[in-house]
Amino acid sequence: MILSEPQQSLFKGTSVLSEYKKNLDQTFVWGVSSSAYQTEGAYNVDGKGPSIWDTFTNENKNKIKDKKNANIACDFYSRYEDDIKLMQALGINHFRFSISWARIIPNGVGEINPAGLAFYDRLIDTCLKYGITPWVTLYHWDLPQALENKGGWTNREVVHWFTDYVSVCVKHFGDRVSNWMVMNEPMVFVGAGYFLGIHAPGKRGMKNFLPAIHHAVLSMCEGARTIKALQPNAEVGTTFSCSHIEPYRNIEKDHLAAIKVDALLNRMFIEPTLGMGYPVDVLTPLRDIHKYILPGDEHKMQFEFDFIGVQNYTREFVKHSWFTPYLKARLISAPSRKVQHTLMNWEVYPEAIYHMIKKFDTYPGVKKILITENGAAFEDKHHETIISDHMRTVYLQDHIEQVLKARSEGSKVEGYFVWTWTDNFEWAEGYHPRFGLIYTDFNTQKRVVKESGLWYGNFIRG
Numbered sequence: 001m002i003l004s005e006p007q008q009s010l011f012k013g014t015s016v017l018s019e020y021k022k023n024l025d026q027t028f029v030w031g032v033s034s035s036a037y038q039t040e041g042a043y044n045v046d047g048k049g050p051s052i053w054d055t056f057t058n059e060n061k062n063k064i065k066d067k068k069n070a071n072i073a074c075d076f077y078s079r080y081e082d083d084i085k086l087m088q089a090l091g092i093n094h095f096r097f098s099i100s101w102a103r104i105i106p107n108g109v110g111e112i113n114p115a116g117l118a119f120y121d122r123l124i125d126t127c128l129k130y131g132i133t134p135w136v137t138l139y140h141w142d143l144p145q146a147l148e149n150k151g152g153w154t155n156r157e158v159v160h161w162f163t164d165y166v167s168v169c170v171k172h173f174g175d176r177v178s179n180w181m182v183m184n185e186p187m188v189f190v191g192a193g194y195f196l197g198i199h200a201p202g203k204r205g206m207k208n209f210l211p212a213i214h215h216a217v218l219s220m221c222e223g224a225r226t227i228k229a230l231q232p233n234a235e236v237g238t239t240f241s242c243s244h245i246e247p248y249r250n251i252e253k254d255h256l257a258a259i260k261v262d263a264l265l266n267r268m269f270i271e272p273t274l275g276m277g278y279p280v281d282v283l284t285p286l287r288d289i290h291k292y293i294l295p296g297d298e299h300k301m302q303f304e305f306d307f308i309g310v311q312n313y314t315r316e317f318v319k320h321s322w323f324t325p326y327l328k329a330r331l332i333s334a335p336s337r338k339v340q341h342t343l344m345n346w347e348v349y350p351e352a353i354y355h356m357i358k359k360f361d362t363y364p365g366v367k368k369i370l371i372t373e374n375g376a377a378f379e380d381k382h383h384e385t386i387i388s389d390h391m392r393t394v395y396l397q398d399h400i401e402q403v404l405k406a407r408s409e410g411s412k413v414e415g416y417f418v419w420t421w422t423d424n425f426e427w428a429e430g431y432h433p434r435f436g437l438i439y440t441d442f443n444t445q446k447r448v449v450k451e452s453g454l455w456y457g458n459f460i461r462g
Helices: 005-010 017-021 052-059 076-089 116-127 160-175 184-196 204-228 250-267 284-292 351-361 392-408 453-461
Strands: 028-035 094-098 133-139 180-181 235-247 309-322 329-332 369-373 413-419 439-440 446-447
Touching: 005 309, 017 392, 028 369, 028 453, 052 116, 052 204, 076 116, 076 446, 116 133, 116 160, 133 160, 133 204, 160 204, 160 439, 180 204, 204 439, 235 351, 235 369, 250 309, 250 329, 309 351, 309 413, 329 392, 351 369, 351 392, 392 453
Parallel strands: 028 094, 028 413, 094 133, 133 180, 180 235, 235 309, 309 369, 369 413
Antiparallel strands: 309 329, 439 446
8 A cells, every 4th residue: 555645644653652662572462452242243143142232222222322233233243354354464463352142152041052152263263363362351241131131230140150151261262362351341331231221231220230340340250260260371351441530620529529430430340359348438328239248258359360451541520519419429521621522522631541550550469451442433534545533543642652651660551452443333322433443334344444543553563
């Protein structure tokens, strides 16, 4: 491909970023991330059972932008080899993807679906064929609907259901997969799905939220123990969503509100795994979670992960709000603050990722950090031979610079994955916000590399 001068200029990055990269050793991981539900499609093909997101999008259409679903999505189920070949062509050699529980075990427990195992066999083998290391996430929000019918994450039995599923995956794929992530962003799937009701399965209230928190923590740690028991040399991690939190005003009420929001968004799931318990000293409305903690759970809630995945996109400003239930705090949006923001209305603030790396670095039990998601949704500009997304390219450059700055200062960050590989289905936002390095035409399934994809591929190749 012959590049225009503006396109070539993208590859120069920033002088500071280039200098940081020169000092990296070859073990630093550069990759891209995706998830099963958001890309695969084939929602009822080859024996796959329905997930909570299949049900939520097809039966609650008003809760999804433009009433969309992911029944087809990116058709990755059929087009995975072309996507992997394109990944290789750009020089990307680490791919984080998730396995659909309902594709492996359609009812969540019991009979295993051979066609589901065969699909992931093909996907993993294709990655290895093209020199790409698979990083597998075992749970990225798509719980089998049959288990939700039994209470889902509010039912303590989910711990056993989940570890059985993990066991099937590790026994079958562990000969070729050595990097596992147990869960993706438990705070998001529990908070949005079992408290706010804006994500699948659409449940609301503390009566759902509290047991779901505890059962997700238990499952995360018991799942990790299951992997290590079956594959002792595996690298086992899990991922956490996080946002850098600041008080909106320099007054005591806003500072206290920010502390509470930080505890909820950034501390709720990692601290129990480190043996610190839930941060209920700050979040007093959550004290009732102790009714779900049974004898012996204090040990089961802990696990020494080989790494944690930090997933950061922005920072949030928090203001005291008397009328907000439980927290008495509310977020002040980026548009209302009149600062640069993405299509998700998230502020563009690269320093946030630096602050979050430093924050997780302070936990003695954190051995290693990978940035497992970071990226942005902006409008893409279509030209004859290229899709221009300069704002995304600058976003990635600036955030990677902050990541490498933290590393140069001794932080334990050892990898970076862009969210996301291709434009895909973005949950309740449907197909409107595009995060991809690769443009997806959802009518034809044609892929087009964006300028950000060209820049990222060139950058990691050096």
